Amino acid sequence: MSETDPLLAILADDAPVNLEAEFESSNVKDVLDKLDRELIGLKPVKTRIREIAALLLVDRLRKQFALTSATPTLHMNFTGNPGTGKTTVAMRMAEILHRLGYVREGHLVSVTRDDLVGQYIGHTAPKTKEVIKKAMGGVLFIDEAYYLYKPENERDYGAESIEILLQVMENNRDDLVVILAGYKDRMDKFFHSNPGMRSRVAHHIDFPDYSADELLHIAKLMLAQQNYRFSPDAEKAFFNYISIRMTLEHFANARSVRNALDRARLRQANRLFANASKSLSKTDLMTLEAEDILASRVFVEGKLDMYGDEGSDIIAD
Amino acid sequence: MMTNPNGIVTQGQFSFLPALTDVQITAQIKYALKHGWAIGVEYTDDAHPRNTYWEMFGNPMFDLKDAAGILLEINNCRKTFPNHYIRVTAFSSLRGVESPTMSYIVNRPKKEPGFGLVRQESDGRNIRYTIHSYATDKPEGERY
Amino acid sequence: MSNETMKEGKERYKAGVLPYKKMGYWQPDYVPKDTDILSMFRITPQAGMDPEEVAAAVAGESSTATWTVVWTDRLTACELYRAKAYRCELVPNTGPGTKTEAQYFAYIAYDLDLFEGGSIANLTASIIGNVFGMKAVKALRLEDMRIPVAYLKTFQGPATGVIVERERLDKFGRPLLGATTKPKLGLSGRNYGRVVYEALKGGLDFVKDDENINSQPFMHWRDRFLYCMEAVNKASAATGEVKGHYLNVTAGTMEEMYKRAEFAKSLGSVIIMIDLVIGYTAIQSMALWARQNDMILHLHRAGNSTYSRQKNHGMNFRVICKWMRMAGVDHIHAGTVVGKLEGDPMMIRGFYDTLLDTHTPQQLEKGLFFEQDWASLNKCLPVASGGIHAGQMHQLLTYLGDDVVLQFGGGTIGHPQGIQAGAVANRVALEAMVLARNEGRDIWNEGPQILLDAAKWCGPLRAAIDTWKDISFNYESTDTADFVPVATGSR
Numbered sequence: 032m033s034e035t036d037p038l039l040a041i042l043a044d045d046a047p048v049n050l051e052a053e054f055e056s057s058n059v060k061d062v063l064d065k066l067d068r069e070l071i072g073l074k075p076v077k078t079r080i081r082e083i084a085a086l087l088l089v090d091r092l093r094k095q096f097a098l099t100s101a102t103p104t105l106h107m108n109f110t111g112n113p114g115t116g117k118t119t120v121a122m123r124m125a126e127i128l129h130r131l132g133y134v135r136e137g138h139l140v141s142v143t144r145d146d147l148v149g150q151y152i153g154h155t156a157p158k159t160k161e162v163i164k165k166a167m168g169g170v171l172f173i174d175e176a177y178y179l180y181k182p183e184n185e186r187d188y189g190a191e192s193i194e195i196l197l198q199v200m201e202n203n204r205d206d207l208v209v210i211l212a213g214y215k216d217r218m219d220k221f222f223h224s225n226p227g228m229r230s231r232v233a234h235h236i237d238f239p240d241y242s243a244d245e246l247l248h249i250a251k252l253m254l255a256q257q258n259y260r261f262s263p264d265a266e267k268a269f270f271n272y273i274s275i276r277m278t279l280e281h282f283a284n285a286r287s288v289r290n291a292l293d294r295a296r297l298r299q300a301n302r303l304f305a306n307a308s309k310s311l312s313k314t315d316l317m318t319l320e321a322e323d324i325l326a327s328r329v330f331v332e333g334k335l336d337m338y339g340d341e342g343s344d345i346i347a348d
Numbered sequence: 349m350m351t352n353p354n355g356i357v358t359q360g361q362f363s364f365l366p367a368l369t370d371v372q373i374t375a376q377i378k379y380a381l382k383h384g385w386a387i388g389v390e391y392t393d394d395a396h397p398r399n400t401y402w403e404m405f406g407n408p409m410f411d412l413k414d415a416a417g418i419l420l421e422i423n424n425c426r427k428t429f430p431n432h433y434i435r436v437t438a439f440s441s442l443r444g445v446e447s448p449t450m451s452y453i454v455n456r457p458k459k460e461p462g463f464g465l466v467r468q469e470s471d472g473r474n475i476r477y478t479i480h481s482y483a484t485d486k487p488e489g490e491r492y
Numbered sequence: 493m494s495n496e497t498m499k500e501g502k503e504r505y506k507a508g509v510l511p512y513k514k515m516g517y518w519q520p521d522y523v524p525k526d527t528d529i530l531s532m533f534r535i536t537p538q539a540g541m542d543p544e545e546v547a548a549a550v551a552g553e554s555s556t557a558t559w560t561v562v563w564t565d566r567l568t569a570c571e572l573y574r575a576k577a578y579r580c581e582l583v584p585n586t587g588p589g590t591k592t593e594a595q596y597f598a599y600i601a602y603d604l605d606l607f608e609g610g611s612i613a614n615l616t617a618s619i620i621g622n623v624f625g626m627k628a629v630k631a632l633r634l635e636d637m638r639i640p641v642a643y644l645k646t647f648q649g650p651a652t653g654v655i656v657e658r659e660r661l662d663k664f665g666r667p668l669l670g671a672t673t674k675p676k677l678g679l680s681g682r683n684y685g686r687v688v689y690e691a692l693k694g695g696l697d698f699v700k701d702d703e704n705i706n707s708q709p710f711m712h713w714r715d716r717f718l719y720c721m722e723a724v725n726k727a728s729a730a731t732g733e734v735k736g737h738y739l740n741v742t743a744g745t746m747e748e749m750y751k752r753a754e755f756a757k758s759l760g761s762v763i764i765m766i767d768l769v770i771g772y773t774a775i776q777s778m779a780l781w782a783r784q785n786d787m788i789l790h791l792h793r794a795g796n797s798t799y800s801r802q803k804n805h806g807m808n809f810r811v812i813c814k815w816m817r818m819a820g821v822d823h824i825h826a827g828t829v830v831g832k833l834e835g836d837p838m839m840i841r842g843f844y845d846t847l848l849d850t851h852t853p854q855q856l857e858k859g860l861f862f863e864q865d866w867a868s869l870n871k872c873l874p875v876a877s878g879g880i881h882a883g884q885m886h887q888l889l890t891y892l893g894d895d896v897v898l899q900f901g902g903g904t905i906g907h908p909q910g911i912q913a914g915a916v917a918n919r920v921a922l923e924a925m926v927l928a929r930n931e932g933r934d935i936w937n938e939g940p941q942i943l944l945d946a947a948k949w950c951g952p953l954r955a956a957i958d959t960w961k962d963i964s965f966n967y968e969s970t971d972t973a974d975f976v977p978v979a980t981g982s983r
Contacts, residue, residue, distance in 0.1 A: 135414055135416075136413045136414050138413050157406070163417065164409060164412055164417025164418070164420065164421070165411060165412060165413070165417070167412070167413070167414040167416040167417040167420075168413050168414025168415075168416060169413060169414070203416065203420075205416075206414065206416040206417075207416075350730065350731075350732070351730055352693055352694075352695075352730045352731045353693075353694060353695070353912055353913075353916050357731070357732035357733075358695065358731045358732065358733055358919075359662060359732055359733055361664065361665045361666050361923060361926060361927075362923050362926075362927055363923075364695060364916070364919045364920045364923045365920070365923050365924060365927060365946075366949065372927070372931070375930065375931040375932070376927070376930055376931070378932075379930040379931070379932075395732050396732070397662065397728055397732050397733055397734045398734070400662070437664075438664075438665070443850060444655075444850035444868075444871070445655060446655070447655045447658065447659060447664075448658075448659070448664045448665075449664055449665055450664055450665035451662070451663075451664045451665060452665075462729070462730070462732065463728075463729040463730075463732060464729060465725055465726055465729040473714075473718055474718075474758065474759070475718070475721075475722070475759075476760070477721070477725040477759075477760055479725065479728055479729045480729075
């Protein structure tokens, strides 16, 4: 077992290094390409990821000339509304960090407050430590991180969890990278009240909402994966649907699209069943028609039901 | 002071080698993780050869991917019990094993008092033997 | 019967002599049942004999047949009781065009009802009882057996087993270390115990009586037991480890063996020892006693080479391994690969697998002809003993793995700086090698360097390497595989 990192063999001042070759050999490009394929749009996010990858790559080269020695702070903050791809990007980020050698294993452990904070005195520290140990060698993704901090309750155990996280984020930078995530405004408030946390997060990435065009594109990709497709009319109807849905409450971008499509598939099945006497073709089984979309409560009543749904009851009639 | 060639308790896999460094311990932990074994950290102030149940420093750790988390616990245990025996034990859940698969000491008292042999003469030339920990002459918690 | 070669009814049972094949002992279409006991023999037929007829003769003589037809067969479900030779094939590299006369592998299936449960004696009385003297075969060797789960379940199996042995000894993740007290004969009890104490205090886990140390004029058994247990307990106190000495309880009668075993128990020994020559029934009895008395049972394979060594006659040691695991011993000497006693690496691995696996797949290159499910019988710990020393540690660990007792008798007691130093050298070599192996180093190639590095801070190891560095026993094995593994693309 070698005690020294091979990267620490310091190069001569005039030794040439090739950034391109370094990029190729790290295989980071595969991950970036995968990200491009997986996620529609998100231009600013992808640009930021590229920038971070480039920074880390250059940092690695600088290490070879002993221009840097310490592990850079890599903890990140992903802000944006639900369904904007934060978890997926975090997964790819773990992979990139792994390929560049900044984390040893490259796995993602995704948690929320409930996984970190206990309900009784003395429960929180073991819980948080358990999660941290599982995440070591990889990335710890804390969704809706601001729930850790409840200023209205002085005796809340969240503060204890934050305390432990802060220590690990400082002392175990070689062992794990923490990504905090949540709504932008609430994360801002969280950092405002927890300056220690703010100072340990190096990269802030904002995930914008998708445009209606992008969401339609996403919908079509999702359908294709399940061997469905829109009829031309259905596609128009779905675009209209999205445009209205975006203005309503509980809108969750790609997640809302997925829910809407699930419902449309139910209605399609119901429609096909109602006309059971007719023999069906493969095309019939694959195609969502405009009526499967237009029956949504979003069109009928311009609002959601109490669960934030578009009305599952409607398919029954 | 113990009189065996090492002058220390020689339980575990690596007691005849110089004390393991953290880098060496990490490599052994990786070996265990590679086999999917859970890893426990245990400590005691009485290393009697038949003292099977050392105190657990928390439950054995399952499902960890990386050695750093376990090393963290080892070092926490060392900080809490700097003058105790601490051992790392790996557990396999494989059918036909379901038992420890590794065990090595990672911390010791500065002075190891060792054990005395108590002989009780009985019928004829028969002798009953008892191994006595000198450490247990003092109450629990005040031994090292 | 669908088989044309077999005669039926009146014709079959007409008084007189009939070829075994025609009596129903050759059934090439037979599909063995899961509950059948299967045997594989290596047959060297007499010149001019039909190998299938010889296979049938072996099947016949090891089950129901005699030299002539008897009508009393018809009072029994004789078709069930007949053993069936169902396969017979030329052994690779024998016969015309080779230096060896033709040999055949004959596979024979025996119905479970032919055997008494829980009795190795009964099993062996059939399988190897009469057949080895038959004139029809020039030579005969029992190569392997498949014992069905149903039959295994009638045996206790190893009294303690590897897992519980390790838990009792509190020793995990490395081979155990032992030594046999030398000289084998002549030491007084007091002097004998000195060797035990020095070796255990120096770092060995076990010391062992030799196979022929029982109760001779120079040292009666009670003296040996008393002095050895003084040594064991003193060494245990000095190191904080559980230590043991295999007290050999082999004696002329069961009564005497039980007496010696009880005495060993009363002195607090964790382990006793018996020799293979006491016989299968005595071994099974001692295994029952050992389980009842929390005792590890060590078996020395004394005598086995009289019938296991020749490739064409006798029986393969792997069969002994199977029987002894069933009979219930916890340790058995099974070869060293690199030491002074016989052993081809793959063959020895086959013995080790037989003793340690919960399920053994068929592996011809290791001489394992049958798949064997061990039905949760405990594992039996192989012992490597005879002409091994610390300088071979990387080879021993690579070939034999963690579950083995490495016995360095001469390699401990013959150390130039004394017995304790000899034990230290062996233990340091072992721990350094296990540590390096776990760290992912290539110990097969780096082994000598790993030992030299450890010898820099360990004087006794340095002395051991200097003393024995050139010692090896490179004789050709007589028991080698008939099948050589062929490299395939996937490996």
